[in-house]
Amino acid sequence: MNSNRGLEMHSFIAHWIDSLMLKDLDLKQHILKALVNKNFINKERLYIDTQMCKGLLFILDGKARIFSLSKQGREIDLFYLDAGECCILSANCVYNSVEMDIILEFMQDTKTAILPSSILHILKDNIIFQNFLTHLLTKRLSQTITTLNITNFKSLSYKFSQFALKNMQNNSLYITHQELSNHLGSTRESLTRLLKKLEKQGIVKNLRKEIKIQDIDALKNLN
Amino acid sequence: MNSNRGLEMHSFIAHWIDSLMLKDLDLKQHILKALVNKNFINKERLYIDTQMCKGLLFILDGKARIFSLSKQGREIDLFYLDAGECCILSANCVYNSVEMDIILEFMQDTKTAILPSSILHILKDNIIFQNFLTHLLTKRLSQTITTLNITNFKSLSYKFSQFALKNMQNNSLYITHQELSNHLGSTRESLTRLLKKLEKQGIVKNLRKEIKIQDIDALKNLN
Numbered sequence: 001m002n003s004n005r006g007l008e009m010h011s012f013i014a015h016w017i018d019s020l021m022l023k024d025l026d027l028k029q030h031i032l033k034a035l036v037n038k039n040f041i042n043k044e045r046l047y048i049d050t051q052m053c054k055g056l057l058f059i060l061d062g063k064a065r066i067f068s069l070s071k072q073g074r075e076i077d078l079f080y081l082d083a084g085e086c087c088i089l090s091a092n093c094v095y096n097s098v099e100m101d102i103i104l105e106f107m108q109d110t111k112t113a114i115l116p117s118s119i120l121h122i123l124k125d126n127i128i129f130q131n132f133l134t135h136l137l138t139k140r141l142s143q144t145i146t147t148l149n150i151t152n153f154k155s156l157s158y159k160f161s162q163f164a165l166k167n168m169q170n171n172s173l174y175i176t177h178q179e180l181s182n183h184l185g186s187t188r189e190s191l192t193r194l195l196k197k198l199e200k201q202g203i204v205k206n207l208r209k210e211i212k213i214q215d216i217d218a219l220k221n222l223n
Numbered sequence: 224m225n226s227n228r229g230l231e232m233h234s235f236i237a238h239w240i241d242s243l244m245l246k247d248l249d250l251k252q253h254i255l256k257a258l259v260n261k262n263f264i265n266k267e268r269l270y271i272d273t274q275m276c277k278g279l280l281f282i283l284d285g286k287a288r289i290f291s292l293s294k295q296g297r298e299i300d301l302f303y304l305d306a307g308e309c310c311i312l313s314a315n316c317v318y319n320s321v322e323m324d325i326i327l328e329f330m331q332d333t334k335t336a337i338l339p340s341s342i343l344h345i346l347k348d349n350i351i352f353q354n355f356l357t358h359l360l361t362k363r364l365s366q367t368i369t370t371l372n373i374t375n376f377k378s379l380s381y382k383f384s385q386f387a388l389k390n391m392q393n394n395s396l397y398i399t400h401q402e403l404s405n406h407l408g409s410t411r412e413s414l415t416r417l418l419k420k421l422e423k424q425g426i427v428k429n430l431r432k433e434i435k436i437q438d439i440d441a442l443k444n445l446n
Binding site for chain 2: 068070071072074076078102124125126127130131133134137138140141144145147148149151152153185
């Protein structure tokens with residue numbers, strides 16, 4: 001483990017542990033020792049299936065998405081995890097009865113710290129940790145309902161504008177049409193048709209593996 | 224309050240309170256006294272918005288659905304509540320930060336008991352109640368992800384078959400095409416087209432405000 005990364009991880013997680021108001025100093029040390037520092041590369045995936053219980057993942061630096069995959073290969077992004085956010089890697093870590101076949105994919109090279117499930121079981125009796133979990137689950141439920149509403153009630157142009165505003169770097173999305181259509185739960189053909197239309201309107205410019213945003217105000221007004 | 228209903232409510236909720244393993248007898252009595260016994264009629268709605276905090280609703284007898292409503296009036300059922308299930312009537316009861324504009328609609332005349340939010344605040348420090356909440360939220364998250372996958376990845380005929388298998392009474396759905404299309408997040412026109420096709424195939428028979436299932440095995444195999 002690189003010592004710089006060790007320090008960085010320590011301060012971020014130490015803050016989280018403090019927020020649990022743990023009075024048991026041994027437990028604090030136990031948690032810090034149990035943390036696994038792990039780097040993932042862009043596009044690497046973790047399969048969050050019902051069989052495995054991987055623990056609680058903290059994003060230290062980078063970005064990930066949680067998505068559903070259909071048998072036909074269609075995808076829908078449920079929500080995104082930015083630096084400072086965390087994710088229960090399987091609800092099975094806490095309860096055995098729940099089925100959720102979803103996938104976590106890193107959207108860039110990402111540094112994480114993982115708190116293994118053995119520690120989560122110890123924290124199950126900690127009221128502040130349980131409040132933290134309730135809060136986290138309520139947030140994810142809210143985000144998933146929002147996604148459900150957007151995918152069902154909103155147009156592809158609106159979905160594109162929301163994705164672009166959230167994910168562009170220097171006013172560009174560095175992504176192929178196939179990848180982007182996966183994020184939006186669309187087909188590549190529909191997306192390409194939309195992007196050609198938006199190019200004609202001067203809102204985007206389609207380059208190779210890059211979509212340049214030309215008119216950000218018009219992008220914000222797409223619905 | 225009718226004394227029969229009082230008894231019925233008592234035994235159902237008393238079991239729930241026992242499961243919390245509350246050692247504080249005063250608190251037990253406090254919870255039982257705070258419960259509000261309330262009957263709703265078919266189609267009655269509770270708006271679960273971000274402003275209100277209504278408590279925890281137990282379905283004693285009857286059925287309800289939780290659904291999203293778009294500005295254009297389109298609906299999607301997120302999940303159903305049968306007798307013996309319960310629902311946090313607003314995440315705001317526990318946390319203030321979460322936005323979820325969803326509606327609860329009773330699908331038949333329904334008897335409920337509501338535990339007001341004031342009691343939920345007292346139970347916030349009860350570890351077993353918090354575990355119960357975590358479990359409930361995980362279940363709702365899982366159900367919402369399943370709904371998201373079905374609405375996005377599955378055909379209307381599959382959605383119809385799943386709804387019919389879950390909601391038919393004596394092999395019939397007593398519902399108009401408009402109501403049914405609301406449940407399925409579809410338009411009335413698409414649904415009527417589907418039901419005509421299924422009638423030609425001998426799977427259903429379309430009557431006034433009734434869809435009779437003629438071939439249940441074929442219904443189960445729709446995809």
